Amino acid sequence: MTEVACKSCKYITSEATVCKICGGRDFTKNWYGYLVVIDPEKSEIAKKLGIKYPGKYALTVS
Amino acid sequence: MSRFFVVKTTANQERLVANMMSMVAKKNKANVYSILAPKELKGYVIVEAESTEDLVKSIRGVPHVKGLVRGEVSFNEIEHFLTPRKAAEQIKEGYTVEIISGPFKGELAVVKRVDEARNEITVELIEAVVSIPITVKADHVRVVDKKEEVE
Numbered sequence: 001m002t003e004v005a006c007k008s009c010k011y012i013t014s015e016a017t018v019c020k021i022c023g024g025r026d027f028t029k030n031w032y033g034y035l036v037v038i039d040p041e042k043s044e045i046a047k048k049l050g051i052k053y054p055g056k057y058a059l060t061v062s
Numbered sequence: 063m064s065r066f067f068v069v070k071t072t073a074n075q076e077r078l079v080a081n082m083m084s085m086v087a088k089k090n091k092a093n094v095y096s097i098l099a100p101k102e103l104k105g106y107v108i109v110e111a112e113s114t115e116d117l118v119k120s121i122r123g124v125p126h127v128k129g130l131v132r133g134e135v136s137f138n139e140i141e142h143f144l145t146p147r148k149a150a151e152q153i154k155e156g157y158t159v160e161i162i163s164g165p166f167k168g169e170l171a172v173v174k175r176v177d178e179a180r181n182e183i184t185v186e187l188i189e190a191v192v193s194i195p196i197t198v199k200a201d202h203v204r205v206v207d208k209k210e211e212v213e
Binding site for chain 2: 030033034035036037046
């Protein structure tokens with residue numbers, strides 16, 4: 001199954017319906033870079049990118 | 063305070079390793095906060111963890127992990143992966159590129175024009191008898207030769 005990324009929050013999901021994080025409906029197959037956030041409160045990377053929920057994220061979407 | 067470590071993986075298995083490591087970390091209750099697999103870094107993933115012990119806990123039994131890179135990296139060193147520059151910004155006119163996806167996959171081409179705003183480049187295939195400009199996404203090419211074209 002192809003994974004798609006939400007265009008606004010970059011959350012990666014395999015169901016391109018409604019984004020669980022931001023509620024966006026715009027998804028793209030063209031995403032690059034991969035980030036798994038496990039603990040967004042302690043992660044400096046998540047803080048830097050403004051990620052508040054654990055999950056898989058892309059670094060760039062186009 | 064989190065620290066950053068680098069794990070060596072089999073090439074092209076970075077995402078699988080990141081997924082598996084996150085599951086193992088949760089199962090073993092390791093203090094791993096995030097796992098980063100930038101596209102530019104083939105064969106490695108960056109792990110944000112509390113300590114080396116937590117890192118070791120999170121790679122236990124994970125396939126495609128080939129080893130740990132000694133020492134750690136600072137946040138400054140990985141910051142540029144988080145806000146990647148557009149691919150088009152790194153390509154200039156006259157560069158020789160290889161197209162890596164789409165119908166022209168594997169073909170060599172010379173860059174004729176770069177559109178940074180759209181992240182697209184216009185290229186001409188080297189082996190084509192009649193040169194036809196084609197426009198491709200800048201992410202779909204790999205720079206082969208940075209020498210600018212001599213007319």
